[in-house]
Amino acid sequence: MKAKIYVTPKKAVLDPQGKAVANALHGLGYAAVGDVHIGKYMEIELKATDQAAAKKQLDEMCHRILSNPVIEDYRFELEG
């Protein structure tokens, strides 16, 4: 099965990368652009058959290595 993982900065945390991109877009004339938030998107192939076990393992992976839980939130979808 395939997991899609989204890691985003927590709302309370400063997002300098997002601010920089917003400024760059304004500078190019895209005045309609408001807040920009930038995170990570990961696709992981999993050789697993048990959906519940795969979810548990993914949650552990996200917490331990794929995100920094102090400043980031994560969510994932499991397909197939």
Add this chain to the structure above:
Amino acid sequence: MKAKIYVTPKKAVLDPQGKAVANALHGLGYAAVGDVHIGKYMEIELKATDQAAAKKQLDEMCHRILSNPVIEDYRFELEG
């Protein structure tokens, strides 16, 4: 409205970051992990009312600044 943008490395392009994460996960004992692909996830607030115009502008933004079309693919969803 709010745009969600996904930027991923093209399939034919080497993804060293994905390989590194896959190796790290294997090293931690997650043997079920296969291929890993790492991209970017962006959320942009748009002060716009015309959905078609917003889509056109977003596509232009993705092509010009938010992705590198030589080595990356992008797709986006528009909400609200």
